[in-house]
Amino acid sequence: MKDLLQKIEDRSLHVGVVGLGYVGLPVAVAFAEAGFHVTGLDVDSEKVARILSGESYIGDIGSSKVAAAVQSGRLTASDDNDVLAEMDAVIVCVPTPLSKTKDPDMTYVLAAADQIAAHFHPGMLIVMESTTYPGTTEEVLLPRLSDNGGTVGEDFFLAYSPERIDPGNADYTLSNTPKIVGGYSAACGEVAAALYGTIVGDVHLVSECGAAEMVKLLENTFRAVNIALVNEVAIMCDRLGIDTWEVIEAAATKPFGFMPFFPGPGLGGHCIPVDPRYLTWKLRTLNYHARLVELASEINAAMPEHIVHMVSDALNDRQLSVKGARILVIGVAYKRDVDDIRESPALDIMRLLLARGAQVEYSDSHVPELTSGFEQPLKSVEGLPDVCRDYDCVVVCTDHSDIDWTGVTDSSSLLIDTRNVTRGRNDSHITRL
Numbered sequence: 001m002k003d004l005l006q007k008i009e010d011r012s013l014h015v016g017v018v019g020l021g022y023v024g025l026p027v028a029v030a031f032a033e034a035g036f037h038v039t040g041l042d043v044d045s046e047k048v049a050r051i052l053s054g055e056s057y058i059g060d061i062g063s064s065k066v067a068a069a070v071q072s073g074r075l076t077a078s079d080d081n082d083v084l085a086e087m088d089a090v091i092v093c094v095p096t097p098l099s100k101t102k103d104p105d106m107t108y109v110l111a112a113a114d115q116i117a118a119h120f121h122p123g124m125l126i127v128m129e130s131t132t133y134p135g136t137t138e139e140v141l142l143p144r145l146s147d148n149g150g151t152v153g154e155d156f157f158l159a160y161s162p163e164r165i166d167p168g169n170a171d172y173t174l175s176n177t178p179k180i181v182g183g184y185s186a187a188c189g190e191v192a193a194a195l196y197g198t199i200v201g202d203v204h205l206v207s208e209c210g211a212a213e214m215v216k217l218l219e220n221t222f223r224a225v226n227i228a229l230v231n232e233v234a235i236m237c238d239r240l241g242i243d244t245w246e247v248i249e250a251a252a253t254k255p256f257g258f259m260p261f262f263p264g265p266g267l268g269g270h271c272i273p274v275d276p277r278y279l280t281w282k283l284r285t286l287n288y289h290a291r292l293v294e295l296a297s298e299i300n301a302a303m304p305e306h307i308v309h310m311v312s313d314a315l316n317d318r319q320l321s322v323k324g325a326r327i328l329v330i331g332v333a334y335k336r337d338v339d340d341i342r343e344s345p346a347l348d349i350m351r352l353l354l355a356r357g358a359q360v361e362y363s364d365s366h367v368p369e370l371t372s373g374f375e376q377p378l379k380s381v382e383g384l385p386d387v388c389r390d391y392d393c394v395v396v397c398t399d400h401s402d403i404d405w406t407g408v409t410d411s412s413s414l415l416i417d418t419r420n421v422t423r424g425r426n427d428s429h430i431t432r433l
């Protein structure tokens, strides 16, 4: 352990990052900037080539940062697993998606664990950052690493540290968001905390890997449940004829005991719709049915269908049908200022409308084209907001406060604000636009 701590101190530690996506690339660049020699490993050779040529493909990391790290000789990338043999510390940032049956898909984690095990050597520190169910680090990673004969906490070190980055958030980045670390043993926690202390201002050590895994799931389940609550409140306000946003904004004046969440078209991204299902799956294996969390997933997953009903009702009020209607969906990334379309509810809305015979196009400056998931590739429509005049209905799936709608709201196009599900049905123009 002393050896590792010394290498962290004098920056001679060689850091490997497995998986160079939204999480892995910023982590790799941060360690390179902190003075370590970093090697990123990714199965995607195109990503490797782009990094080696100093190019970033992640919105939050500018190409200049990647280029500077590569030119300094502190960052390199490879698609060859053999590089793991040279690493003192390996940080795992591979995807943890859902299977078709909405259960954890551990394929990537298992592959990464096997890659590390095949190049295991004594003295290594292995940290799992991918979001996963409590128990993964000990139940999935540890047995594969221990097969090599070493004792964890003595011959090698194992920890879990959840990634908390919020893509597109300029205020809170990797360096000023406290980092949770849980080690398999006290020694494992100490080494991992020392490593992260070089890139993050505040490291919060918990007693075990499982606690650190659960922290991440609590944070994201908290969001999923509160979003489900406010989505249901919006549907209730619709029935009651009350303006949801007025209610939320008024409730938010309470200086304690209330935190505002806002309704929308459903959940998107790789985290909030996915992570609670990792938790409920694990609990099902322990004969516990996490009812509240599962119900929240159900309510959020039903929101795209609710929006399609809003569109259908609004068109119906004008004696128009969804079939044949020209519909523009604005904002297909799962949130504003990012290009990530994973699990985006806007795509579900588009598919549901297409299935009902609408002619659907989309506009999103961060997503120039949609190459898969539809019968034929789609290109983002330009010319917002004026182009809205060309459609029977415009479905806004993003925060649109920076769009000047003057001149469009007096057109005959229907504008549906999916964040304001209360007002969709009866107003000819949606008042929050």
Ligand SMILES: NC(=O)c1ccc[n+]([C@@H]2O[C@H](COP(=O)([O-])OP(=O)(O)OC[C@H]3O[C@@H](n4cnc5c(N)ncnc54)[C@H](O)[C@@H]3O)[C@@H](O)[C@H]2O)c1
Pocket (backbone or CB within 6 Å): 018, 019, 020, 021, 022, 023, 024, 041, 042, 043, 044, 047, 093, 094, 095, 096, 108, 111, 112, 115, 129, 130, 131, 132, 163, 164, 165, 166, 167, 270, 271
């Ligand atoms: N995106 C976020 O905002 C965010 C935030 C916090 C946590 N997370 C979690 O972090 C993890 C990674 O998410 P992401 O958004 O960076 O995913 P991503 O898909 O952007 O990146 C993962 C990368 O891993 C690579 N990869 C897959 N299998 C590999 C293997 N066996 N060896 C080497 N490389 C491999 C892929 O090619 C890809 O480049 C997930 O568990 C996610 O839930 C994501």
